[in-house]
Amino acid sequence: MSKPNFQQLQNTMASHLRDPANIAGPADVEQRRLKIYQDLIFNNIEGFISGAFPVLRDLYSDEQWLALVRTFVIQHESHSPYFLHISQEFLQFLQNDYEMGPNDPAFMLELAHYEWTELALDVSEGQEPDTTALQALDDNHLLEQSLRLSPLAWPLSYQYPVHQIGPDFQPQDVPEQNTFLVVYRQDEEVKFIQSNAVTVRLLLLLAEQDQRSLHDVLAQLAEEMQHPEPEQIINFGLSLVRDMLSKLILY
Numbered sequence: 001m002s003k004p005n006f007q008q009l010q011n012t013m014a015s016h017l018r019d020p021a022n023i024a025g026p027a028d029v030e031q032r033r034l035k036i037y038q039d040l041i042f043n044n045i046e047g048f049i050s051g052a053f054p055v056l057r058d059l060y061s062d063e064q065w066l067a068l069v070r071t072f073v074i075q076h077e078s079h080s081p082y083f084l085h086i087s088q089e090f091l092q093f094l095q096n097d098y099e100m101g102p103n104d105p106a107f108m109l110e111l112a113h114y115e116w117t118e119l120a121l122d123v124s125e126g127q128e129p130d131t132t133a134l135q136a137l138d139d140n141h142l143l144e145q146s147l148r149l150s151p152l153a154w155p156l157s158y159q160y161p162v163h164q165i166g167p168d169f170q171p172q173d174v175p176e177q178n179t180f181l182v183v184y185r186q187d188e189e190v191k192f193i194q195s196n197a198v199t200v201r202l203l204l205l206l207a208e209q210d211q212r213s214l215h216d217v218l219a220q221l222a223e224e225m226q227h228p229e230p231e232q233i234i235n236f237g238l239s240l241v242r243d244m245l246s247k248l249i250l251y
Contacts, residue, residue, distance in 0.1 A: 129251030
């Protein structure tokens with residue numbers, strides 16, 4: 001059964017707006033009006049992407065950037081109608097469908113992911129935890145608590161120092177050491193701290209833990225590290241946890 005005429009028109013119009021240079025628009029719509037729709041759709045999408053990935057945008061010339069966004073518009077099938085989700089759709093496009101070219105930096109995907117996390121946390125509807133009571137506990141009682149990672153705190157690991165990248169700093173080689181970051185929201189502001197592998201591992205253990213006490217989680221961390229003096233790791237962990245509680249990263 002053929003599609004109703006209005007559906008055929010919609011499909012023709014949508015295909016044309018995605019790729020106006022190669023796909024003709026509806027025959028009975030004048031070019032002037034088509035151009036208005038072309039500019040409106042593309043400029044809105046480009047504006048949201050540029051706003052979500054400002055550092056990545058600054059690494060490209062205008063021509064290169066507009067070509068990248070056009071490729072996204074042509075090739076990617078978005079699964080959300082909301083403008084706020086365009087940045088996530090663009091990230092998924094880069095990760096899954098885009099073939100990097102000579103104009104794309106090797107750190108492109110990591111930088112895009114890092115910039116997306118900032119926006120995702122900024123617009124998240126999650127609630128910041130209240131850690132006042134936990135911060136007031138002495139060490140012994142704090143070690144007895146079952147702590148969790150805030151949904152508004154993301155421990156991240158990258159090959160490149162994505163938090164430092166910009167037009168004036170674009171590393172050409174993969175550094176010997178990974179970059180560990182914790183991106184989090186506190187007082188309605190997205191922040192980050194540079195971290196290390198041990199701290200990130202602790203946060204991941206707390207994110208996946210099943211009601212175990214902080215003492216047991218720190219003991220597991222010491223065992224994984226094969227540390228000869230587990231109490232040192234527990235004391236180190238206590239100091240670290242208190243700092244994380246003050247930043248609302250743990251609760």
